[in-house]
Amino acid sequence: MTEQIEMPEESLLPKGAGAQLRLAREKMGLSIAQMAERTRIPQRQIMAIEAGNLSALPGRAYAVGFARTMARESGLDEEAIVAAVRVELDQLGPTERDQRQTYEPGDPARAPSARLVWISAIAVLVLLVGLFMAARVLFAPAAQLPSLVEEHEEAGQSTGTDAVAPAAPDPSGAVTFTAKDTVWVRFSNSDGTRLMEGELAAGQSYTLPADASGPRILTGRPDLLEVTIAGQAVPPLSTLPQTVSNVPVDAASLLARTAAPAASASPAAIPPGAQGAASRRPAAAAAPTRAGTATTVPADTPTASPEIAPAPERDADGTPESPVQ
Structure with a gap:
């Protein structure tokens, strides 16, 4: 703590803050160089303050701050010296340099409060965290999505390994036609x-x-017949309204066929008599035959080979019947 210097009575004090600071320095036996070394204030600034040439200082804040530091070092009343300096500055009027300077160095009254310092530190911390997260999003490698091709191949392999193909119909199973x-x-x-x-x-x-x-089988509408073997559907004889004749329909023959009705006979390959018998056969009363429930024709209805036109049957007296047109 600097020793308090006894100053003359107020009436005997020199006029101006600068003169009081110079008098206090001289009473302490300090040179301008020594005062500059103690206060870290340039010598030219000390000389300007002591001479009352405040306009030579960089600005109002520097004048107030330097005067306060010199008063503290000289043992003078800081507030009294600062008040006197401000009065002198007010008499000089504001300068462009003063308008730019808003903080007085060395002036504790103008120093930021502890609350402001903490708020500023928190704001800086939040800003740094935000910058870190933004940099991480921008520069960190993006997560790679799983390959859809690999998933598809794995699914295909799994299906090929685990899937069970439907069992083929039993060749010895019953063959059923449904209209x-x-x-x-x-x-x-x-x-x-x-x-x-x-x-x-x-x-x-x-x-x-x-x-x-x-x-x-002989029929003119194979497309209207659904075929099953042991209750399991198989491809139809044909998907077209055409005459099929002399086509094997046992289970083994049906299973040997492909999905397309390749074994279907073309209408042009069927003699006209057979086409007429298949497409224009008159309806008859329903009656059971050897198996299943079906419709039959009277016993005197002519029969024919499935591959050709119906051949006439003979009556009991040996007279052939005319084929049905």
């Missing part, structure tokens, strides 16, 4: 023996008998 609409049809053995001939109504089914020998 989607009213359709005329004839089933016969390979030797020409009729198994069933007549119309199947919509939803009506016919199952080939288990002892059928090389069963074959």
Whole structure:
């Protein structure tokens, strides 16, 4: 603590803050250089303050701050010296330099408060955290999404390994034909023996008998017949409204067919008589035959080979009947 210097009575004090500061320095036996070394104030600034040439200082804040520091070092009343300096500065009027300077160095009254310092520190910390997060988002490597191609391949491999293919129908299973609409049809053995001939109504089914020998079919609307083997659907005989004749319909033959009705006969390959028999066969009363519920024709209805036009049957007296047109 600097020793308090006894000053003359107020009436005897020199006029001006600068003169009082010079008198106090001289009483302490300090030179301007020594005062500059103690206060860290340039010598030219000390000389200007002591001479009362406050306009030579960088600004109002410097004049007040330097005067306060010199008064503290000289043991004078800081507030009294600062008040005197401000009065002298007010008499000089504001300068452009003073308007730019808002903080008085060395003036504790103008120093920022502890609260302001803490608020500023928190604001700086928040700003640094925000900058860090932004830099992390911008420069950190982005997360890689899983490859859709690899997932698809893995799914395909899993499906190929785990999936169970549907079992093929049993070749020894029963063959059933179900009509989607009213359709005329004839089933016969390979030797020409009729198994069933007549119309199947919509939803009506016919199952080939288990002892059928090389069963074959003749119909003009194979597209209206659904085929199943042991209750399992198989491809239809044809998807077109055309005449099929002498087509094997046992389970083994049906399973050997492809999905497309390749074995279907073309209407042009069927003699006109067979087409007429298949497409214009008159309806008859429903009656059961060897297997299943189906519609048959009277016993005197002519029969024919499935591949050609119906051949006339003979009556009891040996007279051939005319084929049905």
